[in-house]
Amino acid sequence: MSDLDRLTRSLARNLRRWRGERGFTLDALAARAGVSRGMIIQIEQARTNPSVGTTVKIADALGVSLATLLDHEQGAQVRIVPQDQAVRLWSTPAGSRSTLLVGTEARGPLELWAWTLMPGDTGASDPHPPGTTELLHVTAGELTLVVDGEPYPVEAGASASFEADVAHSYRNDGARTVEMIMSVSVPPAR
Known part of the structure; x- marks a missing residue:
């Protein structure tokens, strides 16, 4: 480019x-x-x-x-957070813990999703309204996140955030099932 x-x-x-x-x-x-x-x-x-x-x-x-x-860095469309960079906020000697995986500034409707992608499958999405942000965390397998035609590998344990007002898809190019949790933040209607 x-x-x-x-x-x-x-x-x-x-x-x-x-x-x-x-x-x-x-x-x-x-x-x-x-x-x-x-x-x-x-x-x-x-x-x-x-x-x-x-x-x-x-x-x-x-x-x-x-x-x-x-600024090409301003509002970067995709941010990958490797597992070792997630922030552990609380833990006990017994092993209980809470970890902030990824965050974003958002207001308006917020949805939480659970996804399973079998090997070779793809889930595609049209662009959402401007200002829509998605956060996801891969718990198993390796996801190929495609945002505006650009592929991003997201390994198990890693998280990502991106502006979802462009075409995007979730692809499993591997041999293992991909499991992920995802939230979608939609700006309030004006």
Whole structure:
């Protein structure tokens, strides 16, 4: 991927994220920024590279810096937490324990799921509403998490979080059954 393509995708992802967090409709952001609704749609779909002036207007309307809006690290889509980096919060000599596997800032509906994927199976999902985040923890096997066409291996004991407003799937490319727990956080309807 070229630097320009990476920048275009980062801008699209960050614009969707910040517009969702601010609760702005396309029309509201367009009016605040003084740019067309069509331009915002094209930017959010990574179909155009706007001028610096347009990007500054949008950043100002969102109340974020230009660096924040363009930062490819900002709001990374996928974060893998290896088992040894999970945080044990409580334990007893008898072996009881609680471990924070992975977390995210979220508000709105929250769902908890249990998944079993047999070898060779795939579960696919269309994009969820902007601002939707998924957290998952693999308890057995090795999951191949595919987010926006990019595969991420998630081993048993590891956890992941990602922004789920793009096409994504859960794949078992191995010979062992994959077991995982997953939560889905959907932003509140506005």
